[in-house]
């Protein structure tokens with residue numbers, strides 16, 4: 001039986017190329033991310049660095065850990081997804097063979113064991129290649145992370161010998177997870193399927209599919225509905241998840257959705273077009289499996305940036321509305337002279353951004369004693385250091401929260417949600433202890449950027465403030481000469497109006513977001529390309545006989561080829577459309593949430609990316625369809641028809 | 646065609662297969678199709694029965710129900726003394742491993758495996774892998790001793806069907822079910838296949854064969870005729886011409 005699995009492998013190697021590449025790439029990526037993560041976590045700044053540098057080091061390390069963890073999770077998820085769809089496909093394509101095995105005496109558990117054996121072979125081979133691939137990817141990932149400033153230039157990730165067996169186990173675990181579903185489907189194959197020459201009409205939507213599809217649709221709706229109540233940070237996460245959830249729902253329901261979309265194509269008089277459309281609508285499972293990776297790709301690659309950019313814009317717009325300033329002064333460290341002393345200045349609120357570490361006090365689990373639950377994890381975040389009175393004037397929304405701040409007090413910032421700061425803790429900057437603080441009322445969104453905590457100036461030693469970026473929001477006296485004040489302030493740093501400052505700060509924030517996205521999306525895109533090409537290759541190469549029949553019925557090679565390419569293009573087009581529909585749920589969540597939280601619905605769509613994804617997706621499907629169909633039509637139809645085995 | 650003479654069945658006495666009032670309905674209610682209507686049939690051990698009838702008359706359904714691949718909606722199916730009417734999937738699998746064999750019109754070999762691997766497969770699945778000699782011997786019996794390591798696509802249709810027969814024979818099944826075994830073969834290749842099947846009945850095996858070909862039916866001991874799911878006629882020992890004319894009458898009365 002296992003020899004059968006092996007022979008099946010050799011015979012159907014085209015089916016498994018994609019899965020093999022996926023395993024190798026997935027194992028490589030997980031391995032390299034894991035090693036990077038371990039090295040980053042244990043990373044220490046060079047001796048002699050002072051508190052500010054140390055604190056900055058901690059905060060970039062946090063970003064690096066986040067990026068690498070997301071890459072790792074993404075890598076594992078997509079690997080399982082692609083392997084699962086490959087095996088699902090291979091079971092569909094081999095339905096007849098599997099049914100035949102049942103007829104000549106194979107029982108259900110033998111079929112299942114055969115598929116599991118295939119998975120183990122594929123997993124081990126993939127991992128064997130994946131381990132050196134991982135070593136290479138580690139270089140690529142490291143250089144990407146250092147180039148984008150997430151890691152210091154001196155960083156190198158250490159190699160650990162135990163990673164070899166770990167990666168091997170990982171490869172097998174990934175494939176076993178991927179094959180689980182296909183094995184269950186194989187078990188349900190009716191032996192009679194071997195006798196039906198064209199295969200019984202597939203039920204496009206069985207109960208399991210309908211139920212899980214419905215559940216995913218409900219989950220996506222729930223995310224869209226609750227997103228507005230999660231605050232900006234929570235809403236962003238929910239809006240992103242809504243798009244992915246909707247994409248998964250669409251993937252599950254694809255056997256009815258793809259043909260529905262294709263039926264929008266106007267009836268054509270060309271036999272080539274009619275054949276392509278008919279094939280698509282007949283082979284619903286195949287069309288759905290081909291579309292699935294592209295749907296997920298489109299939704300993933302579009303919904304994440306849309307949410308990130310839109311919420312960035314919304315937060316910045318909210319800050320502008322929550323800030324009263326005629327001029328904004330930007331300087332590194334405290335301004336050389338006190339801007340409040342400049343003639344014509346009514347109020348000047350200088351705000352410093354400092355990376356800090358807060359060790360929340362009390363128990364990790366509220367209501368449980370600290371001895372039992374342990375201490376909460378320390379939080380690395382950005383602190384906004386302010387003069388409470390002036391800050392309250394510049395940001396009227398925050399006046400209540402900061403007015404009474406003294407040296408033992410602090411206020412949670414707009415970015416505190418989910419950090420777990422609790423009611424107080426000890427603050428330190430790069431290992432320099434600033435003492436314990438009580439945390440009072442929260443500074444409202446729109447008043448303090450995305451800082452996790454707002455600290456009164458008294459708490460922070462001046463030498464630290466001298467080293468970090470500062471922004472001063474200035475309001476003028478009614479009779480002041482704006483130009484003269486601007487000139488005067490210009491000696492202390494860069495002076496602009498509020499809108500210009502907001503545009504610059506927004507762009508800087510989006511730049512950081514974009515760099516994170518590029519790293520993560522590169523991984524996603526690589527997988528998606530593998531997934532899409534793989535699905536098309538399997539779908540098309542399994543259709544030699546069908547192509548031969550079409551040609552024997554009078555179609556020329558080029559007509560059959562055009563029909564096949566048209567068919568993949570139609571599937572690709574439907575997938576892009578359905579991916580866009582999934583993305584629309586993210587858009588909806590973005591609009592309702594930004595409207596609810598900031599009062600103004602904000603949407604930022606990177607159209608260039610949309611065009612690139614749509615065009616690239618079509619190009620990719622067309623090319624893959626053409627190449628595989630050419631391969632499948634290489635033999636003369638007569639030979640194919642006679643040798644049907 | 647040559648094999649038109651009636652050959653008396655060897656001295657088998659027991660009943661290899663019996664259907665009693667077998668009815669099979671596809672679908673339900675108004676749109677339901679009665680593929681098999683109250684069919685009763687008894688096959689003596691070592692007999693060879695052909696099933697004929699117009700397309701859609703229920704021949705394949707009869708075969709599938711008799712072989713336990715499909716269930717009857719009412720009636721009873723007894724195979725070699727075992728009532729399989731309500732057998733579980735596992736019991737039916739055991740049955741296919743131990744007691745029945747199949748041959749199909751389109752051969753149904755596994756394309757990835759060589760002829761000898763295909764032949765060995767049923768015994769491997771049953772957990773009793775045959776020795777190389779046993780497999781070679783089975784292939785030699787169907788005249789393909791030289792082709793053991795060829796893959797199906799390197800064999801002609803007739804040769805593929807002989808591999809399929811070797812595969813069906815290697816478990817020494819009590820009953821062989823054949824659906825249009827000569828349907829895709831030319832007359833010379835068909836004759837070889839029919840002769841092999843006659844060999845099998847001589848060694849005590851029972852055959853139920855669906856066919857369109859009067860010559861193939863004439864090679865059997867008895868032919869039963871189906872129309873609209875009902876058994877309406879049977880002849881024993883008739884030649885191809887007689888069978889063909891019966892069939893013409895049957896199809897004309899539609």
Ligand SMILES: Nc1ncnc2c1ncn2[C@@H]1O[C@H](COP(=O)(O)OP(=O)(O)O)[C@@H](O)[C@H]1O
Pocket residue numbers: 671672678679680698699700701702703704705706707
């Ligand atoms: N799986 C099925 N579902 C619905 N109807 C079927 C199915 N299989 C066969 N039938 C119907 O049952 C009848 C008998 O079919 P079949 O036994 O295949 O006939 P034959 O083999 O004599 O051509 C036909 O009307 C056919 O359409």
Ligand SMILES: [Mg+2]
Pocket residue numbers: 704705
């Ligand atoms: Mg039939």
